[in-house]
């Protein structure tokens with residue numbers, strides 16, 4: 486196969502999304518920088534020169550497949566990481582929303598729980614101006 490056809494074939498293979506990660510090794514008798522530049526620009530991962538030595542060919546194939554595997558593993562981790570970051574963002578938004586809902590008794594305007602002191606509530610309101618209040622009649626006002 487003429488080298489220009491090999492480069493074009495590589496371009497066509499790499500243009501198909503499903504084949505983009507398939508490593509391509511060109512075998513060439515030439516020692517031309519322009520051909521190799523065109524081949525690498527077309528997506529070739531590696532090359533070997535003729536005459537092909539079996540050990541060299543097998544080693545290059547093994548290296549290319551290992552690189553492909555590592556690249557796919559890294560992409561998978563990146564996708565998982567992106568999902569995890571999106572989940573953490575949602576959780577942080579939920580926490581921020583929940584922090585803005587302060588339970589306050591509508592009768593005495595005090596927190597219904599003894600776990601929230603009046604000074605802690607006052608301090609929280611001063612630092613969270615956008616806080617909203619959730620009505621919850623306290624046990625003092627209901628007499629329970």
Ligand SMILES: [Zn+2]
Nearest residue numbers: 590593623626
């Ligand atoms: Zn109350």
